[in-house]
Amino acid sequence: MQKKIIKVHATDNVLVALVNLTANEVISFENQDIKVISDVKAKHKIALQTLEIGDEIFMYGVLVGKASFKIEKGGVLTTENVKHQSAKVSKKTGTIDWTPPNVDQWKDKTFMGYHRKDGQVGTANVWLFFPLVFCENKNIEKLKSIFEKELLTQKSNSHQMLLRSLVNDNVGELEQAETTKVFENIDVKFITHPGGCGGIRQDSESLARLLAGYVKNPNVAGATVLSLGCQNLQIDIFNKALEAISPDNKKPVLMYEQQQMGTVDDMLTAIIKSSYAAIKEANEIERKPAPLSKLKVGLECGGSDGFSGISANPTLGFTSDMLVALGATAILSEFPELCGVEQELVNRCVEEENANKFLSLMQAFEKSVIDAGSGFDMNPSPGNIKDGLITDAMKSAGAAKKGGTSPVVDVLDYGEYITKPGLNLLCTPGNDVESTTAMVGSGANIVLFTTGLGTPTGNPITPVIKVSSNSDLAKRMSDIIDIDTGEVIRGEKTIEEMAETMLEYIVNVASGNISSKASLLNQDDFIPWKRGVSL
Template sequence: MKEKLIKVNTLDNVAVALVDLEAGATVFCQDTAVKVIVATESKHKVALKPFNVGDKIIMYGVLVGKATAPINVGEVLTIENVKHQSEKVSGKTESLGWNAPNVEKWKDKTFLGYHRADGQVGTENVWLFFPLVFCENRNIETLKEIFDKELLEHKNNPHQNLLKALISGTEVVEQEEKSTRVFDNIDVRFITHSGGCGGIRQDSESLAKLLAGYVNNPNVAGVTVLSLGCQNLQISIFKEALHAINPNLEKPVLIYEQQQMGTVDDMLSTIIKESFIAIREANNIKRSPVPLSKLRIGLECGGSDGFSGISANPTLGMVSDMLVALNGTAVLAEFPELCGVEQELVNRCVHEEDAEKFLKLMKAFEKSVIDAGSGFDMNPSPGNIKDGLITDAMKSAGAAKKGGSSPIEDVLDYGEYLSKSGLNLLCTPGNDVESTTALAGAGANLVLFTTGLGTPTGNPIAPVIKVSSNTELANKMPDIIDIETGAVLRGEKTINEMAEEMLDFIIEVASGNIITKAKLLGQHDFIPWKRGMSL
């Protein structure tokens, strides 16, 4: 690696350290010599010009902060000398053109998916159990224990064996025989939550839309729904939400209300009998070839580092552009992490009303956060800051790279469902699980998730492909990382080459030929968003 500093955009006045830099060392950035003032860890930003108090910090070609103290050339940027700042946006200023990537290689490629009656295609075949209210969580957990034990393959758990050995005082515990799956073509998943009652009525209505989106997601073959009976989220509200998304839904939806069924034992016996019959029927659904246009990929990042916006996120952006060029769908979420890049996104909106809707949602979200005593500037986590993402706009400018450069065809509020192919924006918080949960609820049949620090996040119905921004993370946490983009940082691969490799990987996951690490770990996270309560 010749250069130890990288300037992401020609307009930038800061550069990113690709390796740890020693104080006093002279390093090069695009043939320009820079003397390092203080020891600087990799991923952090170094000044390429002297800054006075109030001067603008430019990275990714946009305003990402302002200097709060004098900064010399070669000095590292920190939360002590830089503060969040972003450009104000009032509306569309121009229409941006787009040069679609060459996708000739993939235009006739297919993946093996599950056809649904409404034309959607799943990458998985899932029977889903969930409650309308938290009061039913225990019954859901009881059903999970019963179904998991009898339906799923059980492998020897080394941690279970370790505990047995400790209890028995022996070094070795006899291995139990493995059990095999009863059904090969259906997964049975269970989700619980803390909503459905209490709070405000709008929370229950929002949850109803989210759960309806999960039912309608093409990865779901059918559902078993548990209701108590007296909760805010009534069965009628859930059915209305489901009808609003898909008035002609043909999937089996089994609903049980405890207060109408008597004892828990009687209710569970009925649920088990009827659900088993439906699951057995859903197991008959088989994969068959479908064009790549049927892919709906959610774009997510979590546990980001200073390399995420240089390697992993731009790779996802190119994959997004390639998929859009193939008439597929990509969904960019996490609105707090679009702060600072609003102007570009507004200008990319095909329809004026979508540009206005995006700005309205952003302003309303930010106002709710401010009213709660916080702000978008509080978005970077301690882990983000430690690894070089010191302002929200800096984090956002890198996070937005996941959306590539294609036109924005639609803007969705939380709880709304995908209806247009191409690039969509979805209003969600930046919280990893809340956002991933919402992407699946909007209809994404697969999620690409970048991380620079490492996170095990998964989803109960959509495969989550974990993409690391650097090789060190992939080597340290191979049990959670599916594919890594460190070769981009080393100059061994271009963004285009990495994206082509990733698209091939996606096709294999979508076809069921590769199982994601999150699925292997049984990581099935589900957290609904209470609006205004989360960044």
């Protein structure tokens, strides 16, 4: 029989409803009876004890809010009676000991990856087209149409056939989509963006570092880069950014500047000839065995619900710990969603310098948000709130579970590239696509993405594995969900057992045996962060 409520941490003074609860229902918990005051939807919280105005509210063992009105024992927590509150952190106060999980059965496991000359190993092999400035987006789109038409032989998909039949007033049997590839070992991807000019110079420099990170990412075999010529993000700025993170770059990077090449026709002709030859050569690269220590896994959550911090995120956390124990890399980002858990993360930093850098980045980020007339407390979305995440600290405490318990080996600002195996903190917004985009730019060759509401986010060069916090979502949106952790909520699997399943799935995706749902849907999302306010 499934439990109806759960207390996540021993010191919490709230309970999470695992199922819908009805008014006046009496639930036995820890040798006491709790009468539910009003109807409570699954994923929402009820008070374990009467909370007076100003009383602090704890969940996941940390401060997540304070009562703005009296909440009776058994009463539901809402945005009306609870306000965001988080603990203030000023410095590292201690060191947290870590006992790695037992990973003996995984030590000799390998994945089939694409080995790069700099020692990195890709889980995909991509030739990437991108512009340095938005003025070239049109040409990128032209090239995308040309290359995809010739390198991917596609029949009309079912939706095209449906519209065609409606136009012709002939609704009949629909032809199913079918795709064949000219090259087996290389994918060709295209990204566009609204940056590179028109903003402050720092925005262009930040974009240069991000794009350089995409070239260095082990999933990329080489790139075709388009420049207009007069924009802020000059070719030399991009080249310096690439040299800074990859001083001995061996990947081919084909550069074209429209204002130096004459007509669009002349430029496209040159690009197509040279790029095709390079893509054909990159297709010769084949997968070979690599240790799991070569995995660099981004940890993301989006469209979170009240179960995310109980099932999906802790599963990612234990998987992260397993990967770290194997010598691999994990990346935890979304700094607005670490608000309230800073002390734990600071104390987990191996080096004092990184602890100070983390706090400095957090404080600067929060100040920029406050200066714009907002605050981290505005981070939960309407969907988050509807499904039980009513304060930023509550959302953050659950989101931080993705990072497991391992030591923090490095803290990176946006656009910096991963250099140390282990758990890394990366400064990004909480926006799903901006954060995922940034982690891939810092070297992630796999991204694990949890969701409780359903988010179809993907990435053009890195497989994104979507993890649902509940089984209802996995059934309802089966086309976007790869792994369902609803078994944890029902008590059918432990976090540890679910993590074993997840790691096996990661190895299969990294080896090309399984395509993530986001990849199958061609969900190639790419949004750079303009270093203003973005939550």
